[in-house]
Amino acid sequence: MNYLGRTLLIGEEPGGRYAQQLKRWLVERTQVVLAKRGKGRNCQTPYFKIESNGCWIWQRRTNASGYGSIGMGQGNNRKEPYQHRYFYEQFVEPIPKGMTLDHTCVNSLCGNPEHLELVSHSDNLKRAWKRNPNGIGRQKKVVV
Numbered sequence: 001m002n003y004l005g006r007t008l009l010i011g012e013e014p015g016g017r018y019a020q021q022l023k024r025w026l027v028e029r030t031q032v033v034l035a036k037r038g039k040g041r042n043c044q045t046p047y048f049k050i051e052s053n054g055c056w057i058w059q060r061r062t063n064a065s066g067y068g069s070i071g072m073g074q075g076n077n078r079k080e081p082y083q084h085r086y087f088y089e090q091f092v093e094p095i096p097k098g099m100t101l102d103h104t105c106v107n108s109l110c111g112n113p114e115h116l117e118l119v120s121h122s123d124n125l126k127r128a129w130k131r132n133p134n135g136i137g138r139q140k141k142v143v144v
C-alpha cells in the first residue's frame with residue numbers, strides 16, 4: 001500500500017513536488033484530479049484545493065472534530081482514516097504507534113505532508129494549549 005515509498009523527502013521543493021506526486025497518485029488510483037470534472041451525477045469532487053500558502057485543503061467528508069476522512073473499502077473492510085494521516089503515510093512514512101500528526105499550519109483540514117509534524121499525543125495537546133489557551137474543551141485534556 002506504500003505506493004510512493006520513501007522517495008519523497010520533507011523539505012524538497014515546498015509544495016511543488018508533493019503536489020505533482022499527489023496529482024499523479026490521484027490520477028492513477030482514482031482518476032480524480034485537482035479540479036472539478038464532469039457535471040451533475042458524473043461530477044467528482046477533488047480531494048484537495050491547493051492554497052497559495054501551500055496548504056492542501058481537504059474538499060471531501062469531514063467529521064465532527066473538523067478533520068477530513070477518506071473512505072475506502074467496502075463491507076467489513078470499510079475504513080475511513082483521517083486524510084492527513086493517510087496521505088502522510090503514503091508520501092512520507094508509516095506513523096509509529098502512539099504518535100500523532102500536528103498541523104504546523106494550524107489548519108486541521110490541510111493534508112500537505114510538509115505542514116505535518118510527527119509528535120507524541122501529549123506534545124500535540126501541549127502545542128494546542130499554547131496556541132489557543134482558551135480553546136473550548138482543550139484545556140482540560142492537556143496532559144503534562
Ligand SMILES: [Zn+2]
Binds near residue numbers: 055
Ligand atoms: Zn497547511
